[in-house]
Amino acid sequence: MIAPTMAWMRCAACGHVFTDGYFTDEASAEIFSATNPNQQPGAAFEKNRYLSARIVERVARYVSGGCWLDVGFGNGSLLFTAEEWGFEPQGLDLRPSTAEGLRRLGVEAHCADLTTLEAPGRYSVISLADVLEHMPYPGQGLAAAHRLLREDGVVFASMPNYDCAVWRLLDATDANPYWGSWSTSTTSAAGASTSCWRSTASSPCTTRSASATGPAWK
Numbered sequence: 001m002i003a004p005t006m007a008w009m010r011c012a013a014c015g016h017v018f019t020d021g022y023f024t025d026e027a028s029a030e031i032f033s034a035t036n037p038n039q040q041p042g043a044a045f046e047k048n049r050y051l052s053a054r055i056v057e058r059v060a061r062y063v064s065g066g067c068w069l070d071v072g073f074g075n076g077s078l079l080f081t082a083e084e085w086g087f088e089p090q091g092l093d094l095r096p097s098t099a100e101g102l103r104r105l106g107v108e109a110h111c112a113d114l115t116t117l118e119a120p121g122r123y124s125v126i127s128l129a130d131v132l133e134h135m136p137y138p139g140q141g142l143a144a145a146h147r148l149l150r151e152d153g154v155v156f157a158s159m160p161n162y163d164c165a166v167w168r169l170l171d172a173t174d175a176n177p178y179w180g181s182w183s184t185s186t187t188s189a190a191g192a193s194t195s196c197w198r199s200t201a202s203s204p205c206t207t208r209s210a211s212a213t214g215p216a217w218k
């Protein structure tokens with residue numbers, strides 16, 4: 001069961017933004033049972049290739065060739081482009097249908113959590129493009145990436161930046177996909193109509209561990 005609203009917290013001391021609580025295993029399973037059309041492997045590949053190429057070109061300055069693991073590969077654009085640069089592409093995603101879709105396009109794909117992957121030293125590149133901010137414990141994800149990388153391996157990570165004009169514009173027009181008043185595509189794909197809203201925490205985020213253990217999403 002997925003709650004109809006998502007409460008956002010902002011640390012009064014440092015500005016850190018986070019959700020109040022975590023998805024239960026049942027809610028996660030429901031969310032990951034569906035995939036948005038634009039997240040299906042192959043969707044808008046040519047269009048996204050330009051952005052992907054900028055990422056691959058940058059990574060290729062530090063490492064050439066080897067196995068590239070993209071976590072949360074979505075439409076697969078980054079992996080398809082990395083393959084053109086000579087990397088051996090491999091995908092990891094929590095959605096079974098997405099992993100299956102990538103396999104159909106001839107790319108090795110696994111449906112698993114990064115922290116459970118057993119291939120130490122296997123990868124020359126691990127990309128986490130807008131992934132870490134979705135992980136309940138991003139530190140564990142980075143530790144797993146470190147374990148899975150080979151000696152001279154490279155991590156590529158990107159995440160939203162709320163300290164910029166684009167973000168302020170999204171907020172000003174109530175169009176921010178994180179907490180705007182529109183249905184979030186992920187959960188509506190799973191069949192729930194959801195609107196998100198923001199609240200402000202007055203306590204510093206060091207108290208977060210108290211709410212982390214609470215059943216806020218049950």
Ligand SMILES: [Zn+2]
Nearest residue numbers: 011013014205
């Ligand atoms: Zn803080």
